[in-house]
Amino acid sequence: MKKIAKFILTCLLLAMAFWLGTIASDKTVLSQDLIRLHVVADSDSAEDQQIKLKVRDAIIEKLETVMEELPDVEAAKAYLQEHLPELEQIANDVLRSLNSGCQAVVSLAKEAFPTREYDTFTLPAGVYESLRVTIGSGEGQNWWCVVFPSLCVSATSDGMEDAAVGAGFSDRLTGTISGKQEYRVRFFILDCFGWVENWLHGI
Secondary structure (H helix, E strand, C coil): CHHHHHHHHHHHHHHHHHHHHHHHHHHHHHHHHCEEEEEECCCCCHHHHHHHHHHHHHHHHHHHHHHHHCCCHHHHHHHHHHCHHHHHHHHHHHHHHCCCCCCEEEEEEEEEECCEECCCCEECCEEEEEEEEEECCCCCCEEEEEEECCCCCCCCHHHHHHHHHHCCCCHHHHHHHCCCHHHHHHHHHHHHHHHHHHHHHHC
């Protein structure tokens, strides 16, 4: 009887280890294959928040079609790195057109993000590659989305899932971030991994 119990326990532990391994694999995919868009306003005033959204719209308009045509995240990173001056110019053109006295700075780097819910998907906390647009002092509220794959403008759940699958996400991972009931526990553990990652990033 003890041998049977030990065998069953061993099988359960192996199954748990495999399951956690697949979640860790999903976390790696999210950390390595996504590029977030992070736009930070100069302040929390109503005017500065509206300016932030205008800058956001111009950046998304520039990148939406381009990102959809790139084959993978490495190509997307290379494109963004090469075009940082152009993207910064676009942001500053918007600021000038709005008679803002601020300047924008655009960079590509790793950043820690909290859990974030969007209309059609949710991303767990964690450290992600980020295209960051900082307006002026950068002390205002943030606006986040995903520039690669192009999820910012995928207004429907079908559009979001198509973009995720097109970027190489598994059905399991796509279901996890789209909030399907059967993946709720997976998302919770992914989120816990992300908060630990954020803590380590801040050390």
